[in-house]
Amino acid sequence: MxxxxxxxxxxxxxxxxxxxxxxxxxxxxxxxxxxxxxxxxxxxxxxxxxxxxxxxxxxxxxxxxxxxxxxxxxxxMAYVSENVMLYGNFTALQNIDFFAKLGGRKDVTRDEYYEVLRRVGLPEECFRRRLKTFSKGMRQKCGIAIAIIKDAxxxxxxxxxxxxxxxxxxxxxxxxxxxxxxxxxxxxxxxxxxxxxxxxxxxxxxxxxxxxxxxxxxxxxxxxxxxxxxxxxxxxxxxxxxx
Ligand SMILES: Nc1ncnc2c1ncn2[C@@H]1O[C@H](COP(=O)(O)OP(=O)(O)OP(=O)(O)O)[C@@H](O)[C@H]1O
Ligand SMILES: [Mg+2]
Known part of the structure; x- marks a missing residue:
């Protein structure tokens, strides 16, 4: 592969x-x-x-x-790191939405976004917080959420x-x-x-x-x-x- x-x-x-x-x-x-x-x-x-x-x-x-x-x-492909690819002024939801669409997935539902962010272990109160307020680990989790949603x-x-x-x-x-x-x-x-x-x-x-x-x-x-x-x-x- x-x-x-x-x-x-x-x-x-x-x-x-x-x-x-x-x-x-x-x-x-x-x-x-x-x-x-x-x-x-x-x-x-x-x-x-x-x-x-x-x-x-x-x-x-x-x-x-x-x-x-x-x-x-x-x-x-997906590249997971604490910084690259993610937008600090976007929330976690906005980031994964942006990258899902960029990756060609235009059909993702709100429920699916929530499910993925839960799956990677981000607490729900973080979903609508800007990435620049996230710790390193939280950013990594957001990165892996993008990999999952893109189905890379x-x-x-x-x-x-x-x-x-x-x-x-x-x-x-x-x-x-x-x-x-x-x-x-x-x-x-x-x-x-x-x-x-x-x-x-x-x-x-x-x-x-x-x-x-x-x-x-x-x-x-x-x-x-x-x-x-x-x-x-x-x-x-x-x-x-x-x-
Ligand atoms: N942009 C660059 N311009 C010139 N040399 C570079 C550049 N980036 C890395 N190097 C050199 O290339 C070699 C490999 O660096 P690289 O960052 O790939 O190592 P690494 O295995 O990831 O190391 P680490 O475990 O410290 O992360 C090193 O000698 C480094 O100095
Ligand atoms: Mg290195």
């Missing part, structure tokens, strides 16, 4: 942030990308959502090239649980699990190895722009993910130190 093909990004300042990335996230799967600060995770997500152009390679969503046909591709097949999340309180973090991952069960393809980055282990069907480890290891669910279950992560990070950092 979501594919990257030999995807690379070199920024204008010469930094090669993503190098020849090939990955595939299927429907009904959560792919979690781990990696040190500066490894290239956010750049990867920015490429996936066409916030930035690839230097080489492609991102495909349902075989639509995200860079060549962004509007068509984005109908199938592909959901991208950059460190979705960072800064959430433990209960909200757990609830948020519960929601992602439900969406995966509904057949969505979910790609997320995180620094939380333990949560990754809990929720991921596949874990990738990224160092210096390359995915150096991809671990399937069968291996994740019995693995000491933290140890594997450290081993790879140290190995690749040592390989390039002094260069």
């Amino acid at each position: 979501l594919k990257t093909v030999d995807l690379s990004k070199r920024y204008e300042n010469g930094v090669l942030a993503v190098k020849g990335l090939n990955l595939h996230v299927k429907g009904g799967e959560i792919f979690t990308m781990l990696g040190a600060n500066g490894a290239g995770k956010t750049t990867t997500i920015n490429l996936m959502f066409n916030f930035t152009e690839p230097t080489e390679g492609q991102v495909l969503v349902h075989d639509i090239d995200v860079n060549r046909d962004p509007l068509k591709a984005k109908r199938h 097949d592909v959901i991208l999340l950059d460190e979705p649980t960072s800064g959430l309180d433990p209960k909200s973090g757990r609830e948020f991952l519960g929601l992602l699990h439900q969406l995966k069960e509904e057949g969505k393809a979910i790609f997320m980055t995180t620094h939380d190895i333990f949560r990754a282990k809990e929720i991921a069907d596949r874990v990738g480890i990224m160092t210096q722009g390359s995915m150096v290891r991809e671990i399937p669910r069968e291996e994740i279950v019995g693995a000491n993910l933290e140890e594997i992560y450290m081993e790879y990070i140290e190995r690749y950092e040592n390989n390039t130190s002094g260069n």
Whole structure:
């Protein structure tokens, strides 16, 4: 459903942030990308959502090239973050209404909006409050409400649980699990190895722009993910130190 093909990004300042990335996230799967600060995770997500152009390679969503046909591709996609996409002066209801319509859903009823906002765990008194008065976690919930209402097949999340309180973090991952069960393809980055282990069907480890290891669910279950992560990070950092 979501594919990257030999995807690379070199920024204008010469930094090669993503190098020849090939990955595939299927429907009904959560792919979690781990990696040190500066490894290239956010750049990867920015490429996936066409916030930035690839230097080489492609991102495909349902075989639509995200860079060549962004509007068509984005109908199938949602990007969840605390800030991007949301309008601070709009209420939660206005935001999800706006993005539902932008995503081609003109038929959504008021009841459906209420149901979705309840499902993501926003308290009812917040529905008509402006987004700029929301906390980070509340904004994330609003973002996932948009993904649900758009019925996006592909959901991208950059460190979705960072800064959430433990209960909200757990609830948020519960929601992602439900969406995966509904057949969505979910790609997320995180620094939380333990949560990754809990929720991921596949874990990738990224160092210096390359995915150096991809671990399937069968291996994740019995693995000491933290140890594997450290081993790879140290190995690749040592390989390039002094260069
Ligand atoms: N707009 C930009 N212009 C130039 N270089 C950039 C830009 N954005 C990121 N980089 C560089 O690209 C590399 C990858 O950065 P990126 O933000 O993708 O890492 P990350 O894995 O998301 O890190 P973190 O875990 O800290 O969020 C870093 O070396 C960073 O300095
Ligand atoms: Mg990042």
